Amino acid sequence: KQEVTQIPAALSVPEGENLVLNCSFTDSAIYNLQWFRQDPGKGLTSLLLIQSSQREQTSGRLNASLDKSSGRSTLYIAASQPGDSATYLCAVSPPNTDKLIFGTGTRLQVFP
Amino acid sequence: GAVVSQHPSWVICKSGTSVKIECRSLDFQATTMFWYRQFPKQSLMLMATSNEGSKATYEQGVEKDKFLINHASLTLSTLTVTSAHPEDSSFYICSAMGQGNYEQYFGPGTRLTVT
Numbered sequence: 139k140q141e142v143t144q145i146p147a148a149l150s151v152p153e154g155e156n157l158v159l160n161c162s163f164t165d166s167a168i169y170n171l172q173w174f175r176q177d178p179g180k181g182l183t184s185l186l187l188i189q190s191s192q193r194e195q196t197s198g199r200l201n202a203s204l205d206k207s208s209g210r211s212t213l214y215i216a217a218s219q220p221g222d223s224a225t226y227l228c229a230v231s232p233p234n235t236d237k238l239i240f241g242t243g244t245r246l247q248v249f250p
Numbered sequence: 251g252a253v254v255s256q257h258p259s260w261v262i263c264k265s266g267t268s269v270k271i272e273c274r275s276l277d278f279q280a281t282t283m284f285w286y287r288q289f290p291k292q293s294l295m296l297m298a299t300s301n302e303g304s305k306a307t308y309e310q311g312v313e314k315d316k317f318l319i320n321h322a323s324l325t326l327s328t329l330t331v332t333s334a335h336p337e338d339s340s341f342y343i344c345s346a347m348g349q350g351n352y353e354q355y356f357g358p359g360t361r362l363t364v365t
Contacts, residue, residue: 169352181343181359237299238296
């Protein structure tokens, strides 16, 4: 059974810091991995999607890497801003299925 | 593009009543829709997968007679919580996927409170 874990569970940093959020999954057989952002009481916003054949994806200040063999992904946030405060979720999609299995989330707070 | 809406955004109901939540894909045809629930400060748990025109597939431990899912058209899926109880209070989120597309687009969620 695929399990997805995110570390740390919570993170509070001053504005301007570069951050690394970690995601690990127990079964390396995945179709893709996604990173999402969720604001309190809201739905999910997709940030980055990495196919299993890819190593990384970048969008603005965000960079996500994938090491499928070791079951790990990292989300790198450069020059963090208070507006980045949210919960970040990673999710993996097992092969031959459209399902998403979500991680436990990292609650990020960036203070001015 | 790829906008998914949910209605209502929040609902309060009395114990024992039924509540229907709608999930709509506004600008694309969703051949597959997913329903998740999220308890406070926890992650999303998949409840069921629904394909247009067929019965939903429920995840282990989810009562299909309690959580009725209907996906009657390519733009609408509904989740009905029957005989709701306080423990059903949660945040329910749907997502939709178009044919030939592997990405899920999420709705804004519905906050259900059962008193």
